[in-house]
Each structure stands twice: as C-alpha cells, then as structure tokens.
Amino acid sequence: MRSSDWTHSTETTAAVPQPVHELRRFGDVVDELLDELVELEQHAHEASDHYDTGPWQRENFVRDLPGKRELSLVATVSGTPAGFLIASRRPDGAHLHRVATDPRHRRTGVASGLVAAFLARTPGVVTLVCDPANRPALALYTRAGFRVTGTTPEGKLSLATGTTPHR
Numbered sequence: 001m002r003s004s005d006w007t008h009s010t011e012t013t014a015a016v017p018q019p020v021h022e023l024r025r026f027g028d029v030v031d032e033l034l035d036e037l038v039e040l041e042q043h044a045h046e047a048s049d050h051y052d053t054g055p056w057q058r059e060n061f062v063r064d065l066p067g068k069r070e071l072s073l074v075a076t077v078s079g080t081p082a083g084f085l086i087a088s089r090r091p092d093g094a095h096l097h098r099v100a101t102d103p104r105h106r107r108t109g110v111a112s113g114l115v116a117a118f119l120a121r122t123p124g125v126v127t128l129v130c131d132p133a134n135r136p137a138l139a140l141y142t143r144a145g146f147r148v149t150g151t152t153p154e155g156k157l158s159l160a161t162g163t164t165p166h167r
C-alpha cells in the first residue's frame with residue numbers, strides 16, 4: 001500500500017471553515033515526527049484525567065508490535081501531529097492501545113477521524129481497555145461502535161467492536 005492511500009482530509013465545502021487534518025500511516029512518519037509525538041503525548045497526559053498513570057516515552061512509541069507500523073495512524077495539521085492512534089494486530093483483528101489528541105485540537109473530530117479510518121481499514125474484532133472514569137474516551141469509543149464486554153482485574157473496562165451492548 002502506498003502511504004498516500006492513508007491521506008485523508010476533514011476539509012468540507014460547508015460555509016463554516018473546518019479545521020483540516022491529514023491522516024498519515026504511523027510507520028511512514030514515526031521517525032520524522034517522534035519528538036513531536038512524545039511532546040503531544042506529554043501535553044495530552046497533563047490535560048487529561050484518567051488517561052494513564054504516565055505519558056508514553058520514545059521507547060513506547062518505537063516498540064515493535066505486530067502490524068503496529070501499518071495499522072497505527074497520525075493526524076497532522078500543517079505537518080504537525082494533532083493526534084495519534086496506536087494499534088497492533090491480534091489473531092482475530094487488532095488491539096487499540098492508545099488514542100490521544102493535542103489539547104489545542106480537541107473536539108474538532110481528530111480522534112473520531114482517526115478511529116473511523118482505523119476501523120474502516122481493520123477487519124475483525126478490535127479490542128481496547130479504558131478507565132471507566134475517562135468519560136471523553138468512553139463517549140468517543142461508544143459513538144464509534146465499541147461496546148463494553150467486561151472488566152479487567154485492574155478495574156478497567158474492556159471494550160470491543162462487533163458485540164452487543166453489555167447489560
């Protein structure tokens with residue numbers, strides 16, 4: 001697949017100007033944008049309750065996992081990362097490890113654009129784990145079609161696509 005196959009724009013023809021972001025394949029840009037991704041992660045962590053115990057560092061971004069470079073995405077605005085989605089391949093589909101948006105770009109559709117593009121390109125079941133108190137993330141995932149499937153031993157929620165709502 002060519003990297004340009006991932007290029008996606010949120011620009012619309014509506015009268016009200018919309019923020020524009022492009023989606024890039026993680027493997028194509030991680031070397032070039034690694035410092036910016038680490039910085040974005042730091043800012044996202046500082047601005048968010050219930051994200052994670054600590055922000056990812058360089059080694060977390062570059063750690064090799066099956067399919068990570070192909071499945072993961074970076075949203076850029078004027079060439080600078082505005083958000084990212086990190087995933088890896090699993091036997092039945094994929095696991096979504098992390099989604100984050102730069103606080104300056106929140107509520108502009110960056111994360112939902114990342115998740116929608118990722119799901120459209122990823123066959124099978126997609127799983128993730130989320131803190132039950134992380135309301136923005138749960139709203140994002142629920143709107144994208146994820147459903148709660150259980151609770152981890154650490155008290156986090158397990159979510160997956162392609163499942164019926166958990167009661």
Ligand SMILES: CC(C)(COP(=O)(O)OP(=O)(O)OC[C@H]1O[C@@H](n2cnc3c(N)ncnc32)[C@H](O)[C@@H]1OP(=O)(O)O)[C@@H](O)C(=O)NCCC(=O)NCCS
Nearest residue numbers: 048051099100101106107108109110111112136137139140
């Ligand atoms: C969760 C997060 C990724 C959302 O990013 P975003 O780019 O602002 O999300 P979007 O603009 O695509 O919003 C999509 C939908 O998610 C929900 N949502 C996003 N932020 C929300 C908030 N603060 N409160 C309630 N719902 C929210 C809404 O349903 C929203 O749609 P709407 O704006 O049309 O109402 C962002 O808040 C973030 O980076 N948080 C820290 C990292 C994190 O917690 N990641 C998830 C766990 S790995």
